[in-house]
Amino acid sequence: MSATADVIIVGGGPAGVAAAMELRRRGAGKVVLLEREPELGGATRHCSHSPFGMREFGRVYFGAAYGRRLAREAADAGVDIRTGHSVARFHGGGRLEVASAHGVETLTARRVMIATGARERPRSDRLISGDRPIGIVTTGTLQSYVAFHGLMPFRRPVIVGSELVSLSAILTCLTHGARPLALLESEPHMLAPAPFAWFPRMAGVPVHLGTRILDIRGTGRVEAIRFRRQDGVEETIPCDGVLLTGRFTPEAALFRQSEIGVDSASAGPAIDQDGRTLDPLCFASGNLLRAVETGGWAYREGRAVARALALDLAHEPVPSAPTAVTFEAPVKLVVPSLLRRQGSGEPAFRDFQLRFTHRVHGRLSLEIDGREVWAQTRTFFPERRVLVPIPEGASAAGSVRFRFREPG
Amino acid sequence: MLRTHAPPSQDLFDVAIIGAGVVGCAVARRFALAGARVVLIEKGSDILSGASKANSAILHTGFDAPPGSLELDLIKAGRAEYLDIRAGLNLPLVTTGALVCAWNEMEAGKLEAIAAQGRANGITALKLMTGAQARTTMPGLSERLVAAIEVEDEHVIDPWTAPLAYLTQAVALGARFLRQAELVEGRFAGEWTLSTSTGDVRALSVVNAAGLFGDVVDRRLGFAPEFEIRPRKGQFVVLDKAAFAHVPRIVLPVPTEITKGVVVCPTAFGNVLVGPTAEEQDDRVRATVETETLEALLERGAQIVPALRAMPVTAVYAGLRPASESKAYRIFTRPEQRAITLGGIRSTGLSAALGLAQHALSLHRAFDAPPLVPVEPPPVALPNLAETRERDWQTPDHGEIVCHCEMVTRREIEAALASDVPPGDFGGLKRRTRAGMGRCQGFYCNARLAQMTKGRLATALAVGDGEGS
Numbered sequence: 001m002s003a004t005a006d007v008i009i010v011g012g013g014p015a016g017v018a019a020a021m022e023l024r025r026r027g028a029g030k031v032v033l034l035e036r037e038p039e040l041g042g043a044t045r046h047c048s049h050s051p052f053g054m055r056e057f058g059r060v061y062f063g064a065a066y067g068r069r070l071a072r073e074a075a076d077a078g079v080d081i082r083t084g085h086s087v088a089r090f091h092g093g094g095r096l097e098v099a100s101a102h103g104v105e106t107l108t109a110r111r112v113m114i115a116t117g118a119r120e121r122p123r124s125d126r127l128i129s130g131d132r133p134i135g136i137v138t139t140g141t142l143q144s145y146v147a148f149h150g151l152m153p154f155r156r157p158v159i160v161g162s163e164l165v166s167l168s169a170i171l172t173c174l175t176h177g178a179r180p181l182a183l184l185e186s187e188p189h190m191l192a193p194a195p196f197a198w199f200p201r202m203a204g205v206p207v208h209l210g211t212r213i214l215d216i217r218g219t220g221r222v223e224a225i226r227f228r229r230q231d232g233v234e235e236t237i238p239c240d241g242v243l244l245t246g247r248f249t250p251e252a253a254l255f256r257q258s259e260i261g262v263d264s265a266s267a268g269p270a271i272d273q274d275g276r277t278l279d280p281l282c283f284a285s286g287n288l289l290r291a292v293e294t295g296g297w298a299y300r301e302g303r304a305v306a307r308a309l310a311l312d313l314a315h316e317p318v319p320s321a322p323t324a325v326t327f328e329a330p331v332k333l334v335v336p337s338l339l340r341r342q343g344s345g346e347p348a349f350r351d352f353q354l355r356f357t358h359r360v361h362g363r364l365s366l367e368i369d370g371r372e373v374w375a376q377t378r379t380f381f382p383e384r385r386v387l388v389p390i391p392e393g394a395s396a397a398g399s400v401r402f403r404f405r406e407p408g
Numbered sequence: 409m410l411r412t413h414a415p416p417s418q419d420l421f422d423v424a425i426i427g428a429g430v431v432g433c434a435v436a437r438r439f440a441l442a443g444a445r446v447v448l449i450e451k452g453s454d455i456l457s458g459a460s461k462a463n464s465a466i467l468h469t470g471f472d473a474p475p476g477s478l479e480l481d482l483i484k485a486g487r488a489e490y491l492d493i494r495a496g497l498n499l500p501l502v503t504t505g506a507l508v509c510a511w512n513e514m515e516a517g518k519l520e521a522i523a524a525q526g527r528a529n530g531i532t533a534l535k536l537m538t539g540a541q542a543r544t545t546m547p548g549l550s551e552r553l554v555a556a557i558e559v560e561d562e563h564v565i566d567p568w569t570a571p572l573a574y575l576t577q578a579v580a581l582g583a584r585f586l587r588q589a590e591l592v593e594g595r596f597a598g599e600w601t602l603s604t605s606t607g608d609v610r611a612l613s614v615v616n617a618a619g620l621f622g623d624v625v626d627r628r629l630g631f632a633p634e635f636e637i638r639p640r641k642g643q644f645v646v647l648d649k650a651a652f653a654h655v656p657r658i659v660l661p662v663p664t665e666i667t668k669g670v671v672v673c674p675t676a677f678g679n680v681l682v683g684p685t686a687e688e689q690d691d692r693v694r695a696t697v698e699t700e701t702l703e704a705l706l707e708r709g710a711q712i713v714p715a716l717r718a719m720p721v722t723a724v725y726a727g728l729r730p731a732s733e734s735k736a737y738r739i740f741t742r743p744e745q746r747a748i749t750l751g752g753i754r755s756t757g758l759s760a761a762l763g764l765a766q767h768a769l770s771l772h773r774a775f776d777a778p779p780l781v782p783v784e785p786p787p788v789a790l791p792n793l794a795e796t797r798e799r800d801w802q803t804p805d806h807g808e809i810v811c812h813c814e815m816v817t818r819r820e821i822e823a824a825l826a827s828d829v830p831p832g833d834f835g836g837l838k839r840r841t842r843a844g845m846g847r848c849q850g851f852y853c854n855a856r857l858a859q860m861t862k863g864r865l866a867t868a869l870a871v872g873d874g875e876g877s
Binding site for chain 1: 646648649650693694695696697698699702703718720721722723724725801802803804805806807808809812813815833834847848849850851852854855856858859866867868869870871872
């Protein structure tokens with residue numbers, strides 16, 4: 001059976017579209033882009049507040065306009081765009097089972113790139129106590145209410161979480177007739193960096209740090225949320241919604257349900273420095289790798305992995321067995337978490353991306369074959385990227401290890 | 409607006425059934441097939457609003473039911489009828505089999521007696537196994553397994569479509585379904601006059617299938633209380649579909665006096681269920697989930713099947729079982745007042761519902777009421793939601809996929825909204841279609857569902873216009 005395409009890309013957000021265009025630019029032949037929604041753009045479609053496109057297109061777009069620009073560019077580049085196409089199953093080895101309004105078909109390609117992005121974790125996965133009434137939603141859901149349907153899920157929500165996205169959530173509320181009553185954060189400090197961290201209070205939203213949610217009440221719709229404050233006092237706020245923000249997780253179901261599996265730390269597929277997964281015919285890029293970065297970051301990552309993929313197509317190298325990058329808590333994840341012996345080209349990733357589980361002060365170091373090649377002592381924050389250059393020659397190493405030590 | 413029918417006070421029904429849980433729906437079907445004019449009275453905005461919405465979806469054999477009990481007879485009768493009618497109604501059967509697992513020598517010592525009881529109950533497909541033997545049939549089980557009993561005929565079904573099918577068939581025969589109609593008081597004077605929150609209903613006979621409010625409804629019907637409901641809460645965790653490959657069989661614990669215990673179980677929808685807990689409580693309405701309990705369930709699941717430790721949580725829920733002061737079903741018949749109470753249906757209601765319905769009809773035959781003339785079952789086929797069979801998204805012209813996690817099509821959602829027993833609330837829509845039930849829990853589709861269900865649900869997803877009546 002002849003392949004449907006040279007490369008099939010799954011996911012029409014910034015990473016997938018950038019990859020598709022780059023592949024076409026590098027003469028990759030037939031490039032098919034599958035997107036399950038009716039439009040390209042991914043999460044940028046409903047992010048009505050964040051500006052996109054400055055680095056990619058030299059101008060600023062909001063929400064859906066960015067997706068339309070992506071669609072135009074990709075079509076001009078000769079990408080075969082198939083919206084409304086949902087991948088039901090990824091078999092590895094370049095085979096995909098794809099569902100659309102016409103039914104189910106099996107598509108094949110010489111290489112597959114998966115760029116399915118990330119989403120916020122739902123209430124269930126956060127194991128929050130209480131009833132399960134209507135009105136508990138994530139920022140992404142709230143913004144699709146507003147952006148696609150002109151609806152609102154609540155008028156007086158309590159916001160949970162203080163990552164950067166919570167500020168976007170507050171703005172969406174304030175500009176669409178909802179009044180956030182409070183922001184609850186379980187950590188003892190705001191997760192968004194200053195000066196953003198000051199925004200909720202400036203917008204008149206009381207902030208409670210170091211809280212624990214005890215109960216959500218409501219029979220039909222949310223009626224109240226009860227939580228324990230840092231000082232131990234329990235407080236109940238009557239409200240009509242709970243807005244769960246942040247705690248992004250890769251949308252990695254295709255990997256979880258395939259032989260390839262996911263990396264237990266990042267919850268996305270393990271990749272090497274070229275974005276290649278454990279299946280040498282499958283690449284991955286964008287927020288799927290480690291949850292959320294900006295659209296622009298995902299775009300550049302998609303393009304970089306596409307460059308490596310194009311070389312891979314041209315040379316057909318047999319990839320070596322990967323070396324796993326090892327680390328321990330409080331390092332939460334490292335991407336890429338695999339290294340393979342390098343071919344001729346430049347790798348897609350020049351840096352390891354690290355994140356920490358919580359705020360810590362100490363010394364982070366990188367050891368290659370038992371020799372320290374890099375170190376830094378400072379305070380590390382949760383959900384903020386740390387970049388460590390991948391040393392020359394690391395891909396040939398037998399062991400690559402991150403260490404962390406607290407002082408004293 | 410939500411379709412609530414004004415009570416047809418001018419009509420005289422043969423039988424009024426109180427409570428549209430799995431038992432009430434099955435009873436409505438049985439009486440409708442028997443030729444009765446049926447009315448089903450439900451205080452919630454949809455069927456399965458109480459105990460029936462949360463269970464472990466197992467079609468039991470009755471191997472561990474009390475020997476010689478009515479419960480055992482009704483489980484067996486209900487199961488047999490389900491197997492008989494399921495193809496016609498397009499209901500699934502996932503033939504998993506079960507393993508009753510002993511995790512220490514003490515539990516292993518009880519297996520022999522459990523197997524003997526099973527055989528005495530007429531369930532012959534039972535096999536005692538060593539831990540190693542059991543693990544060859546399910547390699548995902550922990551190496552700590554000491555011994556097990558294989559019960560070949562314990563299976564998994566769709567716990568929400570089955571009762572919906574029963575009621576849909578009853579409605580096709582002219583049964584009336586009254587929602588948001590809470591029974592306030594019943595008076596018997598040759599016939600029943602049932603005052604509900606939305607008006608009076610007249611009927612010759614009455615069947616109390618009110619589940620968690622069974623004792624309350626008996627009192628409101630004017631009967632001296634024969635039993636007392638003592639709600640027992642069960643919390644559940646539903647794990648990602650990736651877990652399904654590790655759990656091909658139902659994993660049962662060795663039961664204690666109080667509870668069947670925490671089960672690890674595949675679902676018809678391709679997930680894995682861990683639960684329930686058994687928590688006594690007074691509250692009959694609130695069934696909250698609690699962080700620590702959910703964490704403990706996850707830990708318990710991972711002890712049984714270690715690969716579950718890495719699995720994300722798809723959903724969590726809690727339900728109340730209508731336990732009473734007795735382990736036995738609390739079934740009472742009062743021929744003088746033509747009233748039947750089907751109470752205390754604790755944890756085998758899904759398996760026994762059709763059997764309970766047969767039993768209620770046989771009790772009704774002793775009543776002084778006009779004889780019923782059975783009718784032909786009308787052809788009713790429900791949409792299939794089980795992953796083991798073809799789903800709508802796999803067939804052409806479904807419009808589009810609205811819920812990507814569960815692959816729910818626009819055609820399925822529109823069909824549910826336009827069906828003879830349409831969803832009355834968002835939970836009802838989820839149970840009928842699986843929309844929003846998947847790993848993202850509506851991150852992607854909730855807004856779309858808000859738009860598609862505008863004006864159709866008791867509590868609207870969006871505020872402002874579209875808010876329920």
